[in-house]
Amino acid sequence: MKNLLILGLALTLAGCGGYHKAKRDSGGSAPRSLSGPIAITPNASTTVYSAPASKPFATGPLQQACIASDRKARSSELCGCIQAVANRTLSSSQQARAVGFYRDPHSAQEVRTSKRSTDEQFWNTYASYAETAKRTCS
Known part of the structure; x- marks a missing residue:
């Protein structure tokens, strides 16, 4: 396609x-080359096409955990996109911690409800990553 x-x-x-x-x-x-964005005003003889934006892709620990998971929605494209977003938003130690959520989803709930400041800080970062991955990879 x-x-x-x-x-x-x-x-x-x-x-x-x-x-x-x-x-x-x-x-x-x-016409001369322009260095900025070009505005096109469609008229009767103009057809504007938009190519679909490609999703980012990367390999790494979250991508591997995603592929190995039993989730129905997993795919190489989705898992690679999730890893690419993680590479931009999570440190390697945060990624390693998030991999554990694939093996034990209940551990994510424990971190989310924890009162320890390190867990709260991690969860805020992780939640931001998850929202960015959802927007980027959906």
Whole structure:
């Protein structure tokens, strides 16, 4: 499906005329490159396509624990995305601690309800990571 989408996008872009059409239509000078975002105002002759954003992917301890888990929703893509988010938001020791949640989900509940300041600090960081992973990987 992804290859079909890329092929369709390439054919669409090839059919628009590109540089030479822009040069011809603008009276001889090609449009200059812009360094910022380009705003496109659609009109009757303009079709705007949006390619799907690819999700980040990484391998590591959380990715491996996710793949090894018995959760129905696990997939290589999802587990790799979860690891990529963890690499940006959790230290290696925090990742190692979070791996334990896959083996023993009840331990996450114990950490969440703990009154120890180190557990509270870890849980706040972990909850932020989980929310970011949910937004990024869903």
